[in-house]
Amino acid sequence: FDINLIKLENNPDLWLTEILWSILKQSMHKNADNWIVAGDYNASVTFDYMWGSKPRGNQEFIDRMNKLGLIESVFYSNKEHIPTYKNTNGGKVIHQMDHMFLSENLIGQLESSGVEKDLGIFENSISDHLPIFTKLNIEN
Numbered sequence: 001f002d003i004n005l006i007k008l009e010n011n012p013d014l015w016l017t018e019i020l021w022s023i024l025k026q027s028m029h030k031n032a033d034n035w036i037v038a039g040d041y042n043a044s045v046t047f048d049y050m051w052g053s054k055p056r057g058n059q060e061f062i063d064r065m066n067k068l069g070l071i072e073s074v075f076y077s078n079k080e081h082i083p084t085y086k087n088t089n090g091g092k093v094i095h096q097m098d099h100m101f102l103s104e105n106l107i108g109q110l111e112s113s114g115v116e117k118d119l120g121i122f123e124n125s126i127s128d129h130l131p132i133f134t135k136l137n138i139e140n
Contacts, residue, residue, distance in 0.1 A: 011057035044095035073113035
């Protein structure tokens with residue numbers, strides 16, 4: 001299979017993020033619908049700056065989603081990335097690997113978006129990821 005049409009420029013491997021982006025690119029019409037695309041993408045822009053001088057495609061994935069009209073709600077609301085993942089090697093919480101993308105018409109109705117830190121998720125070994133919350137002001 002030729003993966004060059006969907007492969008990131010800054011990463012030699014093919015990841016789920018590129019397959020998702022390709023499907024969305026073919027499926028959605030910019031500004032036509034309400035879209036919420038969320039999950040654990042294992043994509044953290046801090047990886048791009050930690051692994052040497054060359055980015056590994058994490059910001060490239062975010063930029064691709066933005067070009068589809070999908071805006072990452074946590075960053076948009078807070079003007080910074082908020083860590084969601086607790087590294088099992090050392091226990092550091094520095095990576096936002098979980099993302100919620102909203103279509104442009106929904107981002108205009110965004111009241112807040114962030115990461116819930118006070119549920120005892122890490123302390124009670126429920127998960128190594130914190131949940132994202134997003135509040136929209138949807139009028140009928």
